[in-house]
Amino acid sequence: MVNPRRRTASNRGMEDNTMAILDVLGANDSPHLNNDRIAFLEAIRFASIFPEDGTPPTNKMWEAIFQILKEGKSLELIMSSYQLLCELEKRFPRVYLCNIVKSNSSPINPTELVVIEEAWSPFDLSLDAASSAEVANRNSNRPLDSSGFHILLEGLAKVAGDAELQLKLFRDMLLFQFLVIVIERDFLPRNSAFLETTEWTLLRESLLNVLLGSRRINYKAFIKDCLSILSRSCATYAVHSHETRNAESNSVNMHENGSVALALALPEVHCCTRRAAQNLLVLMMELDSSRKKADMQGLTTRADGVRTPALAIVLDEFTYNKDMLCPFFQVFDEPKLKLDIILKYFGKYIAKPSVRTRRSNGISTTDDITITGVLKSISNSISARNITKRMSAEVVQLLIAHAFQACILLPHQSLLDATAESNEDVRSNPLLEICNNIISSFSSLREVDKNMEILPLGQEALFTAATILSAMS
Template sequence: MAASRAPTTIPAASADGGIEENAMAILDSSGIKDSRDLHDDRAAFLEAVRSACLAAYNPSAPSWRMYDGVFQVLRNSSSLELAVASFHLLMDLGKQYPRTYLTDSDGHQSLVVVKESWLPFLIGNGSLSSEIGGNARISDHLFDPSRFSLLIEAMVEPTNPTDDNNGIKAIENMMLFQYLVNTLEADFVPRHIAYKKSLDWVIFRESLLNMLLASRKLAFKSFVENCMYLLLNQFHREAKDAVEGSIPSEGEAKSASDMDSSLNYLLLESERTLVSLRKLFVMVMELDLIRKEADTLGLTSRADGFRSARNPIMEVILDELTYNISYLSPFLLAFMEWKWKLEIILQYFSKYCGKGAVRTRRSDNSQQDLKLGSVLSFFSTTTSTKAIVKKMGAEVAQLLLAHAYQVCLSVRSDSSDSTATTEKIGASLQEISCNFISAFQNLRKVGPNIQISPFQKEALFTAASLSRKLKNEER
C-alpha cells in the first residue's frame, strides 16, 4: 500500500453542520419498527454520506458522527447489501480523508496525524474524539484491544454457509477485520517512511498498531495463534470444503439460488481476509524489527511501555510451527511474503543448526544471523546431514529447503524489494541451486525411503535446469 498523501478537501473539523444533521436525521430510527424501513433508511444514509463527502462537486469531509454512523451500519448490518455498501464507503472515506499522511515541503517529508479524526479503535487516552465526551454508549461499538481479539475468535468459529444469518454475520466479521487492518496499515505505512528518514522511535511508539499490541487487554500469544489458525484452516482448506459441502440435493434446488450470492461473497471475502491476515503479520514483524533496531541504537526507554510479556511475533509463530509440525506445510504455502518467509525458515533451522549469540537490549549481533548459504552447507556431507535429520527429521528439512529455494527464485524474478532478502540468501543463485541439489541427494542417502512431494520435485527440476543454464552462461 502506498503512503497516504494530504487530503485534497477540507478537514473533518470543518464539515458542514447542515450536511451532518440531514444525514444523521435519516439514520434516526426512533419510532420505526419495520425491518424493511430500517434497511431503506440505512441505505439512504449511506448514499447521503457518499454524495456529500465523495461525489459532490465540492465534497466535505465527514464529521465524527457521520463516520461513526457508517461504521455502526457495518457492525449491525442486517443484509449483505448494507454490509457491502458500508464497508466500501468506509474504505473510500479512508482513502479520501486519511488520518495519517505525509506532506512534502521544500523536498522534506513531514508526518501529519489528524488526532481529532474518527477511529474505529479505542486505544490509549488520546484515541477518542472530544465528541464522545466519555459517553460509554457512544463508544461501546468501537474496538478496544480485547474486542479486536474477540473478533478473531469469532472468525475462527466454523461457518454454516447454508444459514443466511450465519453467513451474513461471517461476511460482516471478515469485512470488519479487513477494514480494521486497513486502518492499521494506513497509519503504519507513512510512519514507516517517516521513521526510515528520522529514526525517531516516538513515531512508531504512538502508532495504532503498537498501542494495540502493547495493551494488557490483548493476550498476544492467543491472538497470534488464532490468526495462524485462520490462515491455515478457515481460509486455506475450509473455504473449499464449504463449496463442496454446499452442493444442493434435488430437494434443495429451490433454495440453492438464494444461497449463491452470500456463498460467493463468503468465498470472496475469505480470500480478501487471507490477504489482510498476511498484511497484519508482516506489519507486526516489521514493528518488532523496528523496535529492536531502535532499542539497539539506544532510542528507547522503559517509559515506552514495552510489555516484557509480549514476545516478538516471530517467536510465537516458530513455537507453533515447531510443536505442531502439521502446521508447517500449509503455513509456508499460505504465507507468501518472501522476505519474512525466508526469515521464518532460517530461524526454524537456527533452532537445530547451532546456537546463535546471546542478544541483550543494547547489542547487535545481526552479522551472526544464519543465511541460506550457511544452512545448505549443513547438508554438504552425509555425516552432517545425518546429524541435522536426527534433530529435525528429513521431511521437515526437505520442506523447508524447497520453500527457501522458492524464495530465491521469486526474489530473482522480482527485484522490487530484494536487497534484504538477497543478503539473507548469502550466495549466488548458481551456488544455491547446486547446493540445494546436493542437500537433497544427501538427504536421500540418509533416508532412502523418504518421500518427495510434487512441490519438492518441481523445485529440484528447476534447480537442475537453472544450474545448467547458469553454468553455460559463464562459459
C-alpha cells in the same frame, strides 16, 4: 489534501439525518429501512468520493457507516458500507507523509508526518485506562477497543459451521479486513518517518503498538489466532458454503438476504481475510524490527514495556505444531520475511558455528543463519541425518522448497544479504550458487534415506533449479 474539518451545507444536512439512521439500526430490518440506509451510503459517496473537491464525512456520519458494517443484516448493506469505508479511508487518510518545501540548494526534500488528531477512528484504545465496569457500560455503537478487536479475531479463527451464522461470519471478515487497512495506513507512514528520523515516539503512538501493548488482549493468543486464520484453507469455507447452498435449496422459502450469493462469496472473502491476517502479521514483525533498532539506540524507555517478538512466537508455534507449516507457507508470500522465518526455524535444529557478537546499549545480537549455510549443512550427509531425525525429511523438503521460492523472488541485494557470501563470483550471481546447493541438498537427503519420496513441491524446486542452471550455463 482536503481539510477534514470542512463542512458543506449538504453534509450538514446528512449529519442531521445520521442520528435517525443510528437510532433504527438496532431495530428489526425491513426493506424500507434497508433502502434508507443504502440511500444514506450513496449520498455520502456522491458528496465525498465522486467530486474532485469532495469533503470528508463528519464523525457522526463515519460512525453511522461503521455501525452499518458492524450490524448490517443484508448482504447489500454489508458490502456497500465496507466498500464505502475503504474508499473514504483511501481518500481522507488520518496519517500521511508530506514533502517539506526546501530551498533549491537542498538536494533532498525531507518528509513530515502529518497526523490529523481530530479525525474519526474505528478504534478507541483509550479504554485501557478505564475500569471493566466503565467498558461494559460503553455504548456498543462506539469504536472498538483492543479487547473487542481480539474477540473479533478469535471468532474468525474458528470455523462457523452453522448456516445461520454464515452472514455474521461474512460481516466479521469484512470488518476485520477494514480494521487491518486502518492499522496499516496508520503504521506504514509512521514507520517510514521513524526510519528517516529515528523518532521513536512516532511509532510508540501508532495504533498497532498501542493495540499490542494493551493489557486487555492476550498477546501470544492474538498472534496464534492470526496463524490459525492464515493456515486454514479456503476449501474449508467452500465446504460449509456448499452445505449451506444444499440446505437452502431444499427450503421452500429462501431468506431475503441473498443466502445463495453469500454462500458463493464466502470462500473468496475468507481468502481476502487470510491476506489481511498476513498483512497484520507482517506489520507486527516490521514493528518488532523498528523497535529493535530503537532499543539498540537507547530510544525506548521502561514505559514501552517488554514484548516477545512476533517471530519468536511464530517459531514456537511451528515447533509444537508442525502440521501448520505446510498450509502457512503455502499462503505466506512475503519473500524476505518468509525466508527469515524458514532460516530461523532451521536455526533451531542446525548446530551453529561460532559467530561474531556485538553489544550496543547492553543488548547483544548474533549474526543470523544464512540460506547458504543451511543448504551446505544439509548437503553434508552426517548433518542431514541429524536434521532429518529432529525435523523429518518431509519438513526439511518443504522448508527447502519454500526457501528457494523466496530466494527467486528476492531482489539481488536482499539475496546477497541472505547468503552473506564474500566470494566475488558467488556475489555476482548468488542464485546460481543457491541452485547448486538445492540440488546437493536433495541428493544428500536421498543418500540418507534411499526410500525417501520427494514431495511434489520438492520436485518442482529441483526442476526449477536445474532449469536456471541450464539457462545460465
